[in-house]
Amino acid sequence: MGGAAKPAATPSNASFGHVLNSAFDANPEPAIEPTADQEAAAGLMLRAMIQAAKSDGNFDDAEREKLIGQLGDEIDSNEAAFVQAEMKAPIDVDGLVGQVPRGMEPQVYAMSVIAINLVSQAEAKYLHQLAQGPGLSVDTINDVHAQLGVPS
DSSP states (O other): OOOSOOOOOOOTTOOHHHHHHHHHHHSOOOOOOOOHHHHHHHHHHHHHHHHHHHTTSOOOHHHHHHHHHHHOSOOOHHHHHHHHHHHHSOOOHHHHHHHOOTTOHHHHHHHHHHHOOOOSHHHHHHHHHHHHTTTOOHHHHHHHHHHHTOOO
């Protein structure tokens, strides 16, 4: 049953990833600059993570390093200053809730859940307050926890 054309052989040392990367190298895409709305959303998510991490009253070096590690190595001086200011600022759940655009409430809640271990009453109280502010339903909260593999 031989009449079918065989695909061209690739060198045995060239992986699919290598071939794909070389195609991108040959045809580089221009960097995409984030919009102001995307920047604001990223700042809001980061603010949610930082406030959650501080919610137990014990914002230690390990938590700081975890948050800074989430940012990667490519943050500029303005972003670093924003993070430092947020780390020093008092927790303001109502202020955070007031900044959340309609429809982003579950994402902000999820970022807060990601940032904590949920082992203290203070953290649970923070999450409860964060969920109540925008009126997240119990089903939405449970869905977030289930998706993240974190007990409700």
